[in-house]
Structure formats: structure tokens, C-alpha cells
Amino acid sequence: MATVAAKTLITPEEYLVKERKAEFKSEYRNGQIVAMPGASRPHNLISGNIFGHIFIQFLDRTCEVYTNDMRVKVSDSGLYTYPDVVVVCDEPCFEDNHVDTLLNPTVIVEVLSPSTEDYDRHDKFLSYQTLESLQEYILVSQSGVHVEQYIRQNGNWTLREFRSLDDVFQIASIECKLALRAIYAKVQF
Numbered sequence: 001m002a003t004v005a006a007k008t009l010i011t012p013e014e015y016l017v018k019e020r021k022a023e024f025k026s027e028y029r030n031g032q033i034v035a036m037p038g039a040s041r042p043h044n045l046i047s048g049n050i051f052g053h054i055f056i057q058f059l060d061r062t063c064e065v066y067t068n069d070m071r072v073k074v075s076d077s078g079l080y081t082y083p084d085v086v087v088v089c090d091e092p093c094f095e096d097n098h099v100d101t102l103l104n105p106t107v108i109v110e111v112l113s114p115s116t117e118d119y120d121r122h123d124k125f126l127s128y129q130t131l132e133s134l135q136e137y138i139l140v141s142q143s144g145v146h147v148e149q150y151i152r153q154n155g156n157w158t159l160r161e162f163r164s165l166d167d168v169f170q171i172a173s174i175e176c177k178l179a180l181r182a183i184y185a186k187v188q189f
Contacts, residue, residue: 007032012078019071019080020098028080036082037115039068042142042187046111047084049185050140050178054087057176063089063106071101072108076130085109087174090133104133106173111140125150129157135173144189145180 009031027034054065066086073080087107095101110120137150147162162169168179
């Protein structure tokens with residue numbers, strides 16, 4: 001009879017101690033550390049373009065935009081993750097005095113990768129929806145021109161999609177506009 005090794009679960013506190021010393025980033029899901037895959041050139045270009053265009057719109061405002069190194073904690077599910085771009089327009093709230101785990105994102109942007117697309121669309125989005133502060137969730141394809149914008153309205157999520165480089169969409173919760181031509185600058189399909 002074959003035996004199956006039991007998975008060793010760790011606490012969030014153990015994860016944070018290890019993660020803060022780690023050379024590479026990992027998520028924390030359901031008591032386990034999950035290594036994050038590296039990002040492709042298009043993925044990096046797209047997330048950098050989004051960060052840059054939002055950052056410029058925030059120069060005279062108190063809102064903050066972070067790249068994929070700002071960890072976000074979803075308290076209800078216990079998920080710790082690193083979105084590609086995170087925006088907070090209220091006073092940022094952090095888990096502890098390390099100021100490296102944001103608790104109250106306003107907007108989260110994920111650039112879809114083949115290895116994480118299903119997770120980003122389903123389980124991760126379901127977890128993110130429990131964040132009371134989150135007003136918009138934006139998914140950006142790296143394999144073609146396609147942006148999906150989920151907007152929280154009266155407790156429900158509505159979807160808007162954009163598929164043309166000529167499209168410009170409003171991120172109302174942070175009073176920003178993003179042009180798809182800017183998002184996909186220098187990206188070749």
C-alpha cells in the first residue's frame with residue numbers, strides 16, 4: 001500500500017519571516033508557500049507601462065501606486081500575494097511596522113500569464129472580492145489586446161472589456177484614465 005506524504009502547513013507568521021528573507025517572492029495560500037514564476041518580457045513591459053501611466057497621474061495627488069513588490073494580504077482568506085500593480089487612494093494600511101504588506105488596496109491590476117491566468121480569473125479574484133477597500137480589478141492580456149475591468153457597484157461586480165488600441169478607459173475609483181495604446185507600448189504580438 002502506497003503512503004502519501006502529508007503536506008506541512010505553516011502559519012502566516014512563519015511565511016512572513018521566511019518571505020522577508022527570501023531571495024525570490026512566493027505567495028501564501030491555504031497554509032502553503034507557493035513560488036511565483038518569473039515574468040516574460042511582454043508581462044514586464046505591460047505592468048511597467050501601467051505603473052508609469054498611473055504614477056504620472058498621481059504626481060500632484062496623495063494616491064500611491066506600487067509595482068509587483070508590494071505584498072497584499074486578503075484577511076478573510078489568509079492569502080498573501082503580489083499583484084502586478086496595486087493602487088491605494090486612502091491612507092495606506094499595513095499589516096505591521098515592516099510596511100511591506102498592504103491591507104487596503106483600491107485597485108489591483110494583474111497581467112495574465114499562461115501559468116496563472118485561470119487562478120487570477122477565479123480563485124484569486126474571489127479572494128480579492130472580500131477586500132472591502134477594493135473597487136476595481138483589472139486583468140490585462142499579454143497575448144493580445146484585451147483588458148477586462150471589473151468594477152464594484154452596489155456590492156456587485158460589473159465587467160467592461162476593451163479590445164482596441166484606440167480604446168481609453170476610466171478607472172473612476174482613482175480618477176485615472178488608461179489608453180490601451182499606452183498599456184501595450186513596445187509590446188509585440
